[in-house]
């Protein structure tokens with residue numbers, strides 16, 4: 013990867029000029045939990061190479077949308093296509109195989125594995141055998157290749173010094189980096205980040221935003237980032253989508269959405 017990023021906010025000219033084609037097409041997505049409608053007919057197109065911010069107050073349906081895309085939830089209505097492939101009905105492990113990787117609000121790392129092994133786990137996205145099942149069938153050369161890939165990711169994320177450490181001993185900000193490195197080890201086409209800045213110290217947030225911007229810029233990754241931290245979203249994303257009570261209430265250029273009265277009203281007290 014290229015050299016270090018400059019400090020402070022980064023220019024929008026770093027980003028690709030716009031979507032190169034629709035990668036994700038969501039139509040009429042409706043998810044109900046009993047009598048509660050978490051998503052109510054949501055439409056969303058995300059172009060190849062876009063970085064989209066998804067905002068909204070607590071309970072708006074943001075995580076549920078990610079849960080539907082990764083098949084942790086089965087929506088009652090609507091369709092979700094990635095590169096033309098319908099995701100509905102696929103089991104979660106196959107969705108990963110189609111190129112969707114996700115991080116969670118609270119980093120879910122394996123405490124008994126080293127940082128490097130945690131990242132290597134992410135590389136196993138194909139098939140149902142699981143990491144350890146696959147590990148048993150791997151050749152030494154494949155194992156070495158995965159280790160080298162993990163080491164390259166650790167270097168990108170400034171984690172090389174911790175490769176052999178257990179993740180449990182590390183500061184929270186580093187565990188968030190490990191989780192993204194693990195997601196990238198799967199070689200995703202679409203990366204879903206659920207509140208990546210959540211729990212970070214204020215001083216850690218700009219560098220974290222720069223890291224994600226760099227991944228987007230240098231790898232051309234398509235990313236949806238769910239976040240309450242508005243400065244973080246504005247610094248990263250040209251386009252913002254806002255949900256409220258399961259409905260999409262805004263979708264457009266970041267500043268226009270930020271200044272939309274409906275968004276301000278919905279997010280009052282939440283958007284920072």
Ligand SMILES: Nc1ncnc2c1ncn2[C@@H]1O[C@H](COP(=O)(O)OP(=O)(O)OP(=O)(O)O)[C@@H](O)[C@H]1O
Pocket residue numbers: 045048049050068069070071072073074075076077
């Ligand atoms: N498994 C579930 N069972 C029942 N209700 C659920 C479930 N998951 C989510 N919900 C409900 O669906 C609604 C949307 O929740 P969701 O977590 O998607 O919102 P969110 O926008 O991600 O909120 P937050 O910003 O607080 O994480 C909420 O009312 C929530 O309580």
